Amino acid sequence: MELDRTQGNAVYFCMFLKESEEKHREGDTMDFLKKLSVGVCYYPEHWDESLWPSDLERMMKNGIRTVRIGEFGWSIMEKDEGQFDFSFFDRFLDLCSSVGMQVIFGTPSATPPAWLTCRYPETLNANVDGVIYRHGGRRHYNYNSSVYREKVALMVTKMAEHWGSHPAIVGWQIDNELNCETNDFLSKADGEAFRSFLREKYETLDALNAAWGTVFWSQTYTEWEQIDVPHTNAIASHNPSLLLDYVRFVSHSALSFCAMQTEILRQWIEPRMFITTNGMFGRMDNHRMAREILDGYMYDSYPNFAYGIDQTWSAEDLHDRGASMNLIKVRSICPHFGIMEQQSGANGWYNRLEASMPRPGQLKLWAMQSVAHGADYVSFFRWRTSPVGTEIYWHGILDYDSRDNRRLGEVADFAQSLEKLQEVCGAEADARFGVVQTYDNLFDADVDHWHGRVQRASEEGIFEAAQETHTTFDFVDLRDETRVEDLLRYPVLFAPHLVILREAETALLRAYVEAGGVLVVGCRTGYKDTTGKCPMQPMPGLMRELTGTTVEEYTFRSPAEEMAEAEWDGKKLHVDCFMESLKALEGTDVLARYTSSYLKGEPVVTERRLGKGRVLHFGGVFTRQAARRFLKNLKVAEPYEDWVKAPAEVEVVGRVRDGQHWLFLLNYLPEAQEIRLGKKMVSLLSGEEEDGRVEIPPYGVAVYRV
Ligand code: GAL
Numbered sequence: 001m002e003l004d005r006t007q008g009n010a011v012y013f014c015m016f017l018k019e020s021e022e023k024h025r026e027g028d029t030m031d032f033l034k035k036l037s038v039g040v041c042y043y044p045e046h047w048d049e050s051l052w053p054s055d056l057e058r059m060m061k062n063g064i065r066t067v068r069i070g071e072f073g074w075s076i077m078e079k080d081e082g083q084f085d086f087s088f089f090d091r092f093l094d095l096c097s098s099v100g101m102q103v104i105f106g107t108p109s110a111t112p113p114a115w116l117t118c119r120y121p122e123t124l125n126a127n128v129d130g131v132i133y134r135h136g137g138r139r140h141y142n143y144n145s146s147v148y149r150e151k152v153a154l155m156v157t158k159m160a161e162h163w164g165s166h167p168a169i170v171g172w173q174i175d176n177e178l179n180c181e182t183n184d185f186l187s188k189a190d191g192e193a194f195r196s197f198l199r200e201k202y203e204t205l206d207a208l209n210a211a212w213g214t215v216f217w218s219q220t221y222t223e224w225e226q227i228d229v230p231h232t233n234a235i236a237s238h239n240p241s242l243l244l245d246y247v248r249f250v251s252h253s254a255l256s257f258c259a260m261q262t263e264i265l266r267q268w269i270e271p272r273m274f275i276t277t278n279g280m281f282g283r284m285d286n287h288r289m290a291r292e293i294l295d296g297y298m299y300d301s302y303p304n305f306a307y308g309i310d311q312t313w314s315a316e317d318l319h320d321r322g323a324s325m326n327l328i329k330v331r332s333i334c335p336h337f338g339i340m341e342q343q344s345g346a347n348g349w350y351n352r353l354e355a356s357m358p359r360p361g362q363l364k365l366w367a368m369q370s371v372a373h374g375a376d377y378v379s380f381f382r383w384r385t386s387p388v389g390t391e392i393y394w395h396g397i398l399d400y401d402s403r404d405n406r407r408l409g410e411v412a413d414f415a416q417s418l419e420k421l422q423e424v425c426g427a428e429a430d431a432r433f434g435v436v437q438t439y440d441n442l443f444d445a446d447v448d449h450w451h452g453r454v455q456r457a458s459e460e461g462i463f464e465a466a467q468e469t470h471t472t473f474d475f476v477d478l479r480d481e482t483r484v485e486d487l488l489r490y491p492v493l494f495a496p497h498l499v500i501l502r503e504a505e506t507a508l509l510r511a512y513v514e515a516g517g518v519l520v521v522g523c524r525t526g527y528k529d530t531t532g533k534c535p536m537q538p539m540p541g542l543m544r545e546l547t548g549t550t551v552e553e554y555t556f557r558s559p560a561e562e563m564a565e566a567e568w569d570g571k572k573l574h575v576d577c578f579m580e581s582l583k584a585l586e587g588t589d590v591l592a593r594y595t596s597s598y599l600k601g602e603p604v605v606t607e608r609r610l611g612k613g614r615v616l617h618f619g620g621v622f623t624r625q626a627a628r629r630f631l632k633n634l635k636v637a638e639p640y641e642d643w644v645k646a647p648a649e650v651e652v653v654g655r656v657r658d659g660q661h662w663l664f665l666l667n668y669l670p671e672a673q674e675i676r677l678g679k680k681m682v683s684l685l686s687g688e689e690e691d692g693r694v695e696i697p698p699y700g701v702a703v704y705r706v
Contacts, residue, residue, distance in 0.1 A: 030274040030296040032170055032377065033336050036425045038415045039066035039104070039379030040397065041341060044092040045076050046386055051402075052092060055383060056099050062408055063415020067096070068340060068379055071106025071176040072138070075113040078155060086162050096168040103168045104276075104340075104379075107159065107261055109152045110176040111138045116151060123148035126187045129232050137390075139181040143253040144193035149260060156261050160268035171274040173340065174261045177300065178254045179281035185250055191228045197249045199224060211531040212241035243447040244532040250283040251443070259293045278340035280330055282446060285439050287477045290334045297334035300341035300381070301327065303366045305355040318464065320366065321651055321668045325463045327373035331429060332437075332475040338377035339370045344407055345385065345395025357395070361699030363410040364417070365666060368701040371418070372653040372664035376425050378418075380411060420684050421703055424662050430654030431474040432636045434490035435462055436509075438478045440500040440530055447532070450556070451499050454524055457577045458496035458622040465627035469637035470652035478505050487512040492634050494520045496622055498543070501526040506542045513546065514611025520630060521547060522618050523554070523580045539580075540617070547617040548588030548608035553599060554580040554619075561597070564620075566604045568592035569633065574626050575604055580619030582606050591616070643706055645676040650696065661706040667696040681706055 040059060044052060059067070069092065076088050089105075096103050114135045117124055124132045125142040133140040141148050163169055202208040205221055214220045219239055221227055230238045230246055262275045269275075274295040280286055290297040303323035318324075330337050344363055347355035358366070367378050382396035397407050445455040466473050476487065487493060493512065498505070498521065513519050526541025527534050535541060539551035556578055557563060564575040573592055581602035584590050592605035604619045616634075620626060631637035639654065646652055646665060650673050653664040662684075667673045672695045680691045681704040696702050 030171075030276075031272075032274055033296055033338060034376070034426065036371065036376050036418045036422055037066065037378075038064050038411070038418060039068060039102075039377060040064045040411075041379060041382040042067040042069055043072070043382065043386070044069060045073055045088070046388070047384075049091070052095055053099075056095065056101050058404075058408075059383065060099060060101065062412040063418075064380075064411070065100075066102040066104060066170065066377070066379065067383075068104040068106060068173060071108060071173055072111045073106075074108035074111055074116075074155065077108065077159070078113065080115050081119065084158050086159070089163075093163065093166050093168045097166075101168065102170045103166075104171045104173055105159070105163065105169050106173040107152070107156050107175055107265075109141070109155070109174075109257075109261070112141050112148070112151070117141070120145070120147045120151070122187070122189060123151070124187060125182065125185055125190075128184065128186060128230075130186065132187065137181070139177075142185050142187040142190050143257040144185070145187065145189040148189075149257070152257075153260060153264055156264045157268070160265050164265075164268035164273075165270050169269075169273060171276060171295075172265055172269065173298070174258050174275065174277040174294070177278055177281060178258060179250070179279075179284050183250055183281060183283040185253060186229045186231055190253070193253060194229050194246065194249050195224050195227055197252060198227060198245065201245070211533075212239050212245075213531075213533050214239065240447055241532040244444055247283050247443040247446055251285045251439070254284045255289050255293060258289055262293050276338065276340075280326065280333065283443070286333045287439075287479065296337065297330065298338040298340035298377070299326070299330040299370075299375075301339050301366065301370050302341070302343040302347055302355070302381075303369065304358070304362075305343065305347035318467065319668070320362075321369075321467065321666075322463075323366070324369060324373060324467070324651060324653075325459070327370060327375070328429075328463075328473065329475050331374040332477055335428065336374055336376050336426060338379065339367075339375045340379050341381035342367050342370060342378050344380040344382070344397045344411070345399075346393065347395070348393035349390050350392055351390075358407070359670065359699060360406065361410070361697070363407055364414045365668065365699045365701055367414050368417075368664065368703075369651075369666055371421065371424075372651075372655075372666060372703075374429060378414070417685055417701075420687070423684070423705070424655055424703070427655040427657035427660075427662060429474060430472050430639075430656040430661060431490060432471050432639050432654075433466075433473045433492040433494065433631070433634075434476040434487070435459070435473060436476050436478055436493055436495040436498070438498065438500070438502075438505065440502070441498060444500055444528065444532060448499075451497070451524070453556075454497050454522070454578050454621045455499075458494075458522055458627075461621065461623040461625075462494060462496065462627045464624040465622075465631055465637075467651060468624070468648045469628060469631055470646060470650075471631060471637050471639055472652075472654040478508065480504065482508060484508060484511040484515060488515055488517060490517070492518045492520065492636050494522075494622065494630075495525070496522040497524045498526065499524050500528045500530055500532070501540075501542045502530060503542060506546065509543075510546055510610070513613035513615055516612035518614055518616070518634060519546065520616045520618065520634070522622055523551075523578045523620055525617075544585075546608070546610065546615045547606065548585045548615070549582045549603075549606050549617045550585065551580045551619065552583050553602070554578070564594055564597035564599065566592045566594050568605055568629060571629065572625075573605070573629050574623050575620035576623045576626075577621045580604070582617055582619050642678050643681070644678060644704070647673055647675075649673055650675060663704045663706060665696055665702045665704070667698065667700050670698045672697050672700070675702075677704070679706075
């Protein structure tokens, strides 16, 4: 497709998205992910070429069959403007072909070379004060500069022309971690593209002013040029509706930048090659990107970097086990995904040292954690620790000295174990309930701190309660194309805080309940519309007809106050963080009332039967304790009790296909854990039938065919 910059960015983006949409192959898992396999991230440009053959040979010997390369290699391929030279990577790719190593090639747009950003400073992103970034780090470009798009398009075209049928290449990665490092885009080009985006959305300034409520504080716009991306605001804050549209705009920009690249690649590369990218970052509709633009989605998993320097899970803090929450989210984007970067060593940059070395067993445990949740490809980051640059403490499998080490042994062991788990590849997560999310709400929770607090509290609480009670669950993204059958896979759906609620979503949830589903909604439901404004109606807004309630009083818990409690079926229920008192309308039953606080005696949990199902309304957030009460009362907790009794310290993940179940048991502690099997099961890793008491070693994993 020709780049037609005369049309303005917004139109140009939409054309890309539309064309990509047509090519989208929904429900089609890419062939690469139809088998469990192991890979590694490799940087041929970091090493003397004489090391390549032995590196590849050692990888193959240890079970690594794929390398990801190239994503930061722009300056190798175009040393100066227009001087394309692919001979360096040609030599590496040819070597890969000769030894049978598969390659995923990254497009290098995350790191524009110095000549480019110095000659075209408009390609750079800017900080909140409008000061443009300089060359030297990465991801310092902006998505909307037409010059940058042109340069990237040319580079991707040249690469695709040159390597579109190279036998070693199995797939392509777009950029690297879109929206990582920063997800604020504040350059001049972003300001212009934001205005185009808004013009297309609202058409007139009157409509925009009304949607944003600019009457407040005399913010009314009289010229489009007065509107900009949210730079430093001297006093107080920006208009929240502007911010909400800005976050949508960032997502739109990232997706169109990604689509531009996939569209070019698809014109040249052989159909056997897949296109993916590695995530998962905020301010981006990852679901849309995966479904409409890419062939499959990959995630970068660094469990003890991202979740705390402590090594082990405790009842209070999940630490590395917390990575499972992100993996569950990734599964909702793409049920069968890959891990493009899996932690293999201690993590840190020269200016931050965050995560210590994985203890014996942990490297394999974390890789298995990914597989348990649906990863079919696990690629370790990185083959050897870089002796130069920002990431000298971000360890790979090998240390600087390159000798065989314990971690390489674990990679080999993991690769062998994976062969024993091939039968699980493609099996679905055996989710016993779902947690509904929408991008309106994810984006609004990013802008609105009150919303963000309740959203995070419930997300964590539900995850922790599910972990403790060994209950596999899914996140479920409500979209225009979601059908009621998609929802009916889950006997219970939590919609913790659908602050922004659309009519179509309410209708879909109603259909789910009428067909027999159990819907559980929390506080703050339905008090905003899609512009982020609060309609003048009783809460829970559009959800009122489903819940059969109105909210009478509401408040955040003041830090000076005790947490409120309620009683449900004779047991305590915590109402922390936020409290609403509910009024049960006709036909709605009160299940629980406050037993403390100024709301003592008022209803806090209600139930309404609707068709074959029911709707529960909880006027609080789902803290770990509250979520556990709901999971237990709704009888979804501990689904595998008859098959296995495991301590809370062990994560249990269920997978299922055609009635065949598998259980992954993961021990995050440095001490062995005892589990008890309720029936004879085959341990896929040992190949033995096991029954009764079994010990899972420190940081160990067991996988059973039930
Ligand atoms: C990832 C990134 C890699 C590497 C790693 C360690 O987020 O994709 O390129 O930088 O972090 O910092």
